[in-house]
């Protein structure tokens with residue numbers, strides 16, 4: 352049997368009760384059902400300083416950023432659920448990506464990103480569901496050589512859409528989130544076959 356696809360799933364929000372962390376879980380269900388192994392990461396567990404070239408010059412890439420990089424490298428694909436902050440990517444997520452993009456002496460360029468696949472979902476109490484963050488994240492990851500699949504879902508008015516247990520009241524919406532997770536697995540598997 353082929354080795355299962357390994358997916359690193361994380362939210363762009365650090366907040367403990369994040370809506371995006373709840374929505375991420377639903378997309379993860381789809382990836383698991385499609386046969387993937389999924390590691391759910393909370394970026395809150397990897398606090399990193401704001402990227403500063405002086406820190407990098409003096410001390411190198413910080414330990415928590417190195418942990419994030421190692422996780423990215425050991426997985427085939429990323430499943431990301433993110434809110435939008437002021438119409439774009441949240442600073443914490445951008446910061447983690449910025450650190451991960453820094454090449455260390457023992458690494459090839461973009462070692463955390465090249466040949467990886469990603470899928471994006473978002474949630475917001477607002478009417479746009481955070482979709483504008485996905486436009487920004489798609490652009491950033493694409494420029495880092497990640498293949499970002501076209502399927503994406505934004506859950507608008509998420510505070511009304513989810514019940515107290517984190518279940519989406521609209522089952523069709525839940526299924527569309529699961530489909531994103533499943534599609535990520537299918538595309539990553541297809542790419543793995545092409546790479547041999």
Ligand SMILES: Cc1cc2nc3c(=O)[nH]c(=O)nc-3n(C[C@H](O)[C@H](O)[C@H](O)COP(=O)(O)O)c2cc1C
Pocket residue numbers: 364365366368369370371372433434435436437438439474475476477478479480481
């Ligand atoms: C700094 C900041 C900026 C925000 N900007 C937007 C925005 O542009 N669009 C939007 O829909 N919600 C915006 N929000 C509201 C977030 O969507 C809301 O706080 C959401 O719950 C954050 O996601 P989370 O629940 O996963 O933490 C903003 C929140 C913060 C803290």
